[in-house]
Amino acid sequence: EEKKQSVQPTQVEEQPTPEFQYDKRWRAKLYQLNSEGGWDDLGTGSSHFDIQTGCIKLISENDNDFALLNSKILITTSYHRQRDTIITWLDDETQLDLAISFQDLEGAQETWEI
Numbered sequence: 163e164e165k166k167q168s169v170q171p172t173q174v175e176e177q178p179t180p181e182f183q184y185d186k187r188w189r190a191k192l193y194q195l196n197s198e199g200g201w202d203d204l205g206t207g208s209s210h211f212d213i214q215t216g217c218i219k220l221i222s223e224n225d226n227d228f229a230l231l232n233s234k235i236l237i238t239t240s241y242h243r244q245r246d247t248i249i250t251w252l253d254d255e256t257q258l259d260l261a262i263s264f265q266d267l268e269g270a271q272e273t274w275e276i
Contacts, residue, residue, distance in 0.1 A: 187209065189208060189223075189264070190209040190263060191203065192204040192260065204231075205220075205224070206222075207231075208223060211235075215232075216235055217232050218231060220232075231262065233260070235276060239253075241274075246270060247267055247270040248270070249261070249262050249264075
């Protein structure tokens with residue numbers, strides 16, 4: 163005689179996936195518009211969105227303790243997307259024209275959607 167075992171299905175709770183992976187870092191280069199209308203290279207680093215401060219940060223690849231950029235995302239700031247991988251804006255605090263150029267399209271897209 164066979165014994166039948168009763169097996170209770172286990173329910174796996176689905177964790178909601180965040181819309182953006184805020185902890186993901188993207189390689190990018192920061193530029194500042196100079197008085198002659200050209201773009202000065204301010205450095206390359208690792209870009210990410212800091213959800214606690216609401217800032218885009220770009221940490222230097224040469225010095226992990228140095229932030230090339232720490233710019234608060236403001237609704238009043240006019241951001242522009244150029245050539246898929248570049249985001250430009252006039253920084254409200256410094257009144258400097260800045261551009262961040264991402265190595266990967268995915269990094270630019272994710273940052274743009276924030």
